[in-house]
Amino acid sequence: GAGVSQSPRYKVAKRGQDVALRCDPISGHVSLFWYQQALGQGPEFLTYFQNEAQLDKSGLPSDRFFAERPEGSVSTLKIQRTQQEDSAVYLCASTRSVQGYGYTFGSGTRLTVV
């Protein structure tokens, strides 16, 4: 597609519920990133894929967070047993090449845990 697409745009989850957030990057983009943006703050890195390989998951806040990109295109960020502190906007970004600086961001998924 023309841009990075994220779905759903908004998600309300009850505490303890599992959620799955989808990112559809620009076709052919090798690198894919997930960021978490709390209200009023800058995005914080969660994890990074190069094609289907997850090369860095150092930013995942707990083992309740899991990300995958099985075929090197669409990625899913899964959060198990959601907690209130998980409420944030989750942003996905992709780049054409490993060293490229043309990061394209999606509009994000706003997760609210009640």
Place this chain on the structure above:
Amino acid sequence: AQKITQTQPGMFVQEKEAVTLDCTYDTSDPSYGLFWYKQPSSGEMIFLIYQGSYDQQNATEGRYSLNFQKARKSANLVISASQLGDSAMYFCAMRGVRAGNMLTFGGGTRLMVKP
């Protein structure tokens, strides 16, 4: 470790005037890149400008220019001739070669353009 600091939580500027948004950074990486993004209320991060640490000249993109002072570790964004549509959050970010390909963001500055 990399760190980006934006000390201005919010700023006002009169329409058609220029404004400077501050950004300082800290890194031990010898090679790095600096970015500025605009985030309107819709939430999408819009790329504005990029400066490589070895670039000799300050980057410019239309009304945006980056005042890069390597010795002071600052990368301020200058917006000339502000427009009402410039009202948004602005984030400074960096990427270091050693630190991997992820971007490290500052806390942002909310810019409000007054008519």
